[in-house]
Amino acid sequence: MAHELLKGKRGIITGALNDQSIAWKVAEEAHAEGAAFVLTNAPVAMRMGEIKKLADATGAEVVPADATNDTDLDALFALAQEKLGGRIDFILHSIGMSPNVRKGRPYDDLNYDWYKQTLDVSAMSLHRMLQAARRSDALAEGGSILALTYIAAQRVFPDYGDMADAKALLESITRSWGYRLGRERRVRVNTVSQSPTITTAGSGIKGFDGFFGFAEAMSPLGNAPAVDCARYCIALFSDLTRYVTMQNLYHDGGFSTTGVTPEVMAKFTG
Ligand SMILES: NC(=O)c1ccc[n+]([C@@H]2O[C@H](COP(=O)([O-])OP(=O)(O)OC[C@H]3O[C@@H](n4cnc5c(N)ncnc54)[C@H](O)[C@@H]3O)[C@@H](O)[C@H]2O)c1
Numbered sequence: 001m002a003h004e005l006l007k008g009k010r011g012i013i014t015g016a017l018n019d020q021s022i023a024w025k026v027a028e029e030a031h032a033e034g035a036a037f038v039l040t041n042a043p044v045a046m047r048m049g050e051i052k053k054l055a056d057a058t059g060a061e062v063v064p065a066d067a068t069n070d071t072d073l074d075a076l077f078a079l080a081q082e083k084l085g086g087r088i089d090f091i092l093h094s095i096g097m098s099p100n101v102r103k104g105r106p107y108d109d110l111n112y113d114w115y116k117q118t119l120d121v122s123a124m125s126l127h128r129m130l131q132a133a134r135r136s137d138a139l140a141e142g143g144s145i146l147a148l149t150y151i152a153a154q155r156v157f158p159d160y161g162d163m164a165d166a167k168a169l170l171e172s173i174t175r176s177w178g179y180r181l182g183r184e185r186r187v188r189v190n191t192v193s194q195s196p197t198i199t200t201a202g203s204g205i206k207g208f209d210g211f212f213g214f215a216e217a218m219s220p221l222g223n224a225p226a227v228d229c230a231r232y233c234i235a236l237f238s239d240l241t242r243y244v245t246m247q248n249l250y251h252d253g254g255f256s257t258t259g260v261t262p263e264v265m266a267k268f269t270g
Contacts, residue, residue: 005238007034010084010140012076013060014040014067014129015094015148018050020199022148023094025230031058033234035090038080040065067095067125073132080138087140090237093129093147093170096122096201101161104206115162122166123173130177130189142186144237147174148229149191149248151256159206171248178246188245192232195223195252217263219253 011030015023016039030037039055043064055062061083065072080088098121099105099114126147133139152160153167171191178189196202196212205211216223224232232251235241250256 002032002034005033005234005240006030006090009035009089009237010080010086011035011037011090011092011237012040012080012088013037013092013094015092016041016051016054017045017048017200019054020226021094022194022197022199022226022229023092024054025226026092026094026233027054027058027060029227029230029234030090030237031060033238035237036060036084037090038063038076038083040076042066067093067129068120070128070132073128074136077133077136077138081136087143088133088138089140089143091129091133091143091145092233093126093145095125096148096163096166098122098161098163098166101159101163101206102204105161107158107161110162115165118162118166119169122163123169126170127173127177130181134181139181139185139187142239142242143188144241145177145181145187145189146233146236147191149193150196151193151250151252153193153248154256157211159211163205174248175246182245186242188236188242190236190245191248192229192236193248193250193252193256194229195219195255197223197226197229199226214264215252215255218258218261219255220258220261221253223255224251224253 013027037060039060040063046064063076063079065076098118100110149167152164174189174191181187196215
């Protein structure tokens, strides 16, 4: 399938925890398309050791960085440019975590310290990354930045809890930075709104199996697999999409614009 779409491009890929992670698939596809990149994740995630396998398979360097820590992010951009030999053409933000969701606190009984953590890890981290990138003048002209999001930013999915607010903030940060970086350096900033996907973060949502099945039945093309999400990301990192910016782009098999399907109707008709 490779077309050298990212030949000569340098990137930073966050969030590859294990081979189910969407970021893991993006790294594999980016490698197949000729990119050179640095893999990064929170130091605590590194201890699990999985990322080393991906680094070996893709010829990537690993730089630990907590995406809520500005010092770590400054070091990440400095090291990435040093290891890759120039400015960064693409960044994947694939980071999400809510202590409230993890610990089963519903939206009407949030722990506010955890709520702040949810917003910081899952949304402000994108702002921090881009501010750090700009501080070290690390972004290449015409680059592309993507963050992964979910439709709970637009529609209510009760068990998605405070992550819905984090995704709404993430999408707003995308537009605000997209405006600035577009004018400054023709850098695009977009979010990809992905179908429910079986990963560590995805499966952590209460009732995940239910809404995975519901989305499958509600999508004319079915739920989009992680590898296809990765391929969409590659297209958006490539020069084929140089005028797409400040958008929330659904990669969901048609879920977001489907009203009902026979499969769902069948549950309500005799
Ligand atoms: N799985 C789904 O159903 C689904 C659907 C739509 C969007 N998404 C989004 O896709 C992205 C990737 O999630 P995934 O499903 O691949 O799950 P995942 O659990 O594999 O990835 C989440 C990553 O976030 C990282 N992370 C958490 N805290 C961090 C921190 N402080 N600093 C740096 N990294 C940190 C984790 O280590 C992990 O690698 C998330 O933004 C998620 O919300 C997932």
